Amino acid sequence: MKYLDEFRNKAAAKRLASRISSEVGEGEVTLMEVCGTHTMAVHRYGIKGLLPPNIRLLSGPGCPVCVTSNRYIDKAIAYSKQSDVILTTFGDMVKVPGSRSSLAREMSRGADVRIVYSTTDALKIARDNTERKVIFLGVGFETTVPTVATSILEADRMGMKNYFVLSAHKLIPPAMKALLDGGELKIDGFICPGHVSTITGTQVYEFIPRNYRVPCVVAGFEPVDIMQAIYTLVQQITRGIAEVANQYRRAVRKEGNPKAREVIYEVFEPSDSDWRGIGVIPQSGLMIRQRYRKYDAEANIDVEIEPSAENPRCICGAILRGVKEPLECTLFGSLCTPEHPKGACMVSSEGTCAAYYNYGRQMPKKPEG
Amino acid sequence: MKGDEKILLSHGSGGKLTHDLIRKFFLQRFLNPILLELTDSALVDGAPKLAFTTDSYVVKPLFFPGGDIGKLAVAGTVNDLAVMGAEPKYISCGFIIEEGHDMEPLCRIVDSMRRTAEAAGVLIVTGDTKVVGKDEADQLFINTSGIGFVDEGVRLSVNRVRVGDRIILSGSVGDHGIAVLSQRGGFEFEVNVKSDCAPLNGLISKVLAASDKVKFMRDPTRGGLATALNEIVGGREFGILIEEEKIPVKEGVRAVCELLGLDPLYLANEGKVVVVVASEDADQVLEAMRQDRLGKDAEIIGTVVEEPKGMVCLKTVISGTRIVDMLVADQLPRIC
Numbered sequence: 001m002k003y004l005d006e007f008r009n010k011a012a013a014k015r016l017a018s019r020i021s022s023e024v025g026e027g028e029v030t031l032m033e034v035c036g037t038h039t040m041a042v043h044r045y046g047i048k049g050l051l052p053p054n055i056r057l058l059s060g061p062g063c064p065v066c067v068t069s070n071r072y073i074d075k076a077i078a079y080s081k082q083s084d085v086i087l088t089t090f091g092d093m094v095k096v097p098g099s100r101s102s103l104a105r106e107m108s109r110g111a112d113v114r115i116v117y118s119t120t121d122a123l124k125i126a127r128d129n130t131e132r133k134v135i136f137l138g139v140g141f142e143t144t145v146p147t148v149a150t151s152i153l154e155a156d157r158m159g160m161k162n163y164f165v166l167s168a169h170k171l172i173p174p175a176m177k178a179l180l181d182g183g184e185l186k187i188d189g190f191i192c193p194g195h196v197s198t199i200t201g202t203q204v205y206e207f208i209p210r211n212y213r214v215p216c217v218v219a220g221f222e223p224v225d226i227m228q229a230i231y232t233l234v235q236q237i238t239r240g241i242a243e244v245a246n247q248y249r250r251a252v253r254k255e256g257n258p259k260a261r262e263v264i265y266e267v268f269e270p271s272d273s274d275w276r277g278i279g280v281i282p283q284s285g286l287m288i289r290q291r292y293r294k295y296d297a298e299a300n301i302d303v304e305i306e307p308s309a310e311n312p313r314c315i316c317g318a319i320l321r322g323v324k325e326p327l328e329c330t331l332f333g334s335l336c337t338p339e340h341p342k343g344a345c346m347v348s349s350e351g352t353c354a355a356y357y358n359y360g361r362q363m364p365k366k367p368e369g
Numbered sequence: 370m371k372g373d374e375k376i377l378l379s380h381g382s383g384g385k386l387t388h389d390l391i392r393k394f395f396l397q398r399f400l401n402p403i404l405l406e407l408t409d410s411a412l413v414d415g416a417p418k419l420a421f422t423t424d425s426y427v428v429k430p431l432f433f434p435g436g437d438i439g440k441l442a443v444a445g446t447v448n449d450l451a452v453m454g455a456e457p458k459y460i461s462c463g464f465i466i467e468e469g470h471d472m473e474p475l476c477r478i479v480d481s482m483r484r485t486a487e488a489a490g491v492l493i494v495t496g497d498t499k500v501v502g503k504d505e506a507d508q509l510f511i512n513t514s515g516i517g518f519v520d521e522g523v524r525l526s527v528n529r530v531r532v533g534d535r536i537i538l539s540g541s542v543g544d545h546g547i548a549v550l551s552q553r554g555g556f557e558f559e560v561n562v563k564s565d566c567a568p569l570n571g572l573i574s575k576v577l578a579a580s581d582k583v584k585f586m587r588d589p590t591r592g593g594l595a596t597a598l599n600e601i602v603g604g605r606e607f608g609i610l611i612e613e614e615k616i617p618v619k620e621g622v623r624a625v626c627e628l629l630g631l632d633p634l635y636l637a638n639e640g641k642v643v644v645v646v647a648s649e650d651a652d653q654v655l656e657a658m659r660q661d662r663l664g665k666d667a668e669i670i671g672t673v674v675e676e677p678k679g680m681v682c683l684k685t686v687i688s689g690t691r692i693v694d695m696l697v698a699d700q701l702p703r704i705c
Contacts, residue, residue: 013687046689223687359691
């Protein structure tokens with residue numbers, strides 16, 4: 001496939017691997033890939049196996065499903081139980097366990113939960129079912145928000161009265177700042193999310209090298225993209241440079257997509273937001289502005305939920321902060337599997353635990369052949 | 370029986386309408402001397418060793434690019450027999466039809482079954498029809514069972530698989546899965562992918578003629594290639610290593626997979642076979658497969674290895690390695 005195959009080129013990957021090895025030297029280097037799609041690609045293509053052992057890749061908080069708080073899931077489940085509600089959502093969300101149930105379980109008990117591919121589908125369901133309230137689960141980062149904002153503008157234009165969004169949208173740069181401020185980790189470099197950056201541009205990361213002396217590289221999602229990003233980070237680290245580099249030039253511009261951001265901030269305003277595992281991060285979420293409040297599910301549809309509870313042995317939080325790895329979890333692979341997930345990181349196709357489980361579990365160092 | 374008619378509950382009641390449906394509709398299409406007897410069971414010739422299989426088909430939609438439920442019902446059962454090294458001979462078919470179903474699509478489906486049976490050289494020798502009330506079944510379900518004759522010399526079993534054996538795949542993966550997916554609601558893009566649905570007994574007889582060192586075969590249907598390979602290694606003292614570059618995936622299938630975040634290794638196939646063969650015979654089996662229209666894109670995709678035991682590993686396009694697990698649940702489209 002054109003534009004993909006050249007970024008899956010074996011020779012290029014090999015060349016980069018040997019350059020990284022000769023550049024990195026002996027010291028330990030810890031890099032964090034912030035985005036869940038990067039985590040998945042790292043495992044899917046076996047990238048860790050091509051890197052020297054002193055480069056450590058940590059997964060960050062960039063899987064939208066994983067960082068969604070238990071309380072949000074509980075609320076979505078409570079809404080799904082209301083008989084006049086149709087809940088619409090992207091597929092990843094249905095299996096995520098809340099405190100006491102999951103949307104998948106509620107579906108089997110008769111809740112009307114529909115998996116959609118876009119907000120356009122959700123709007124169509126609302127138009128076709130005017131006697132019922134249609135709630136869209138707004139989960140995702142800067143990449144997803146413009147389409148949700150557009151759906152609210154569209155609903156407003158058409159004067160729809162039964163379309164609502166339950167917003168748990170989140171912003172990536174504040175989460176990166178929280179990790180750096182938390183001080184639990186020594187991060188030597190960030191692989192910054194490619195999709196998010198198409199909207200935000202590369203400028204939003206500039207505070208990181210400036211204030212924390214940590215280099216950042218915005219990267220694409222093919223194996224050669226990621227190898228190139230790692231090489232650039234290692235180069236900066238060994239030479240004592242810290243700046244924002246853009247490896248994903250074919251998609252990301254410095255200024256990002258101002259039009260998309262305009263749409264976002266027409267409908268949403270920044271607010272504090274609760275991240276699973278990290279807690280409340282100031283100004284890291286997006287809530288619907290007063291002007292569009294009539295499309296805000298929480299402001300318009302009453303629902304009661306019991307206090308949320310996490311499984312005390314689940315370490316998703318520490319994994320999302322990059323402090324622990326899935327294999328350190330006592331539930332991993334035995335009590336928590338993709339069939340019976342206990343924590344969100346095992347559910348989402350982009351979750352760190354799912355990536356370890358599906359692609360890396362019990363992998364011997366060197367399989368023969 | 371006219372095309373604009375509908376199936377009524379009384380078509381399944383056992384009375385006059387049932388009689389007509391069988392005589393004027395099914396019998397006319399599946400005509401052969403054994404079925405013509407219309408006895409309570411079909412009397413057929415036998416062989417010292419028989420292969421016997423059954424499968425139910427509930428595919429939605431009933432028609433998809435490259436096939437329909439009828440073609441699938443015959444080809445699927447033929448393939449289950451053929452991969453055991455059997456020569457498929459006789460097929461039964463049971464229809465469960467929802468009241469109100471139109472005759473016209475039913476005609477097309479039954480004609481498609483006849484054509485597929487002819488192509489595979491099997492006879493439909495017995496059958497059954499039931500009609501259930503509106504909403505008690507989704508349009509049409511078909512069950513087929515099949516009997517095949519197994520030659521004395523053919524002994525296919527996972528027990529014969531040894532480290533060093535090669536894995537051959539007859540062609541591209543994921544075509545059926547994407548063809549069916551593209552016809553379901555919610556997709557607003559056009560996909561130019563046809564289902565690979567086809568009877569494989571012709572291709573498989575060429576495989577068996579080319580070598581007596583074929584150890585085992587499997588058709589990677591639901592759960593895809595990944596699941597079929599995992600079923601081979603499950604609990605065994607060997608593993609399988611496959612190479613991503615060698616696995617054929619059509620452009621259209623790859624494009625949809627990229628878009629929706631699906632993995633072609635887990636998508637259903639209905640006209641592909643995986644062959645495990647001793648390494649010394651692998652090239653000649655590959656050559657024989659490529660001579661057949663249904664095997665022209667065949668590739669040697671991997672090897673049976675000693676470690677890791679019981680697991681399927683994949684050498685990725687950039688020479689990394691990862692494991693390939695069983696399919697856990699339906700693949701769900703991702704958020705971003």
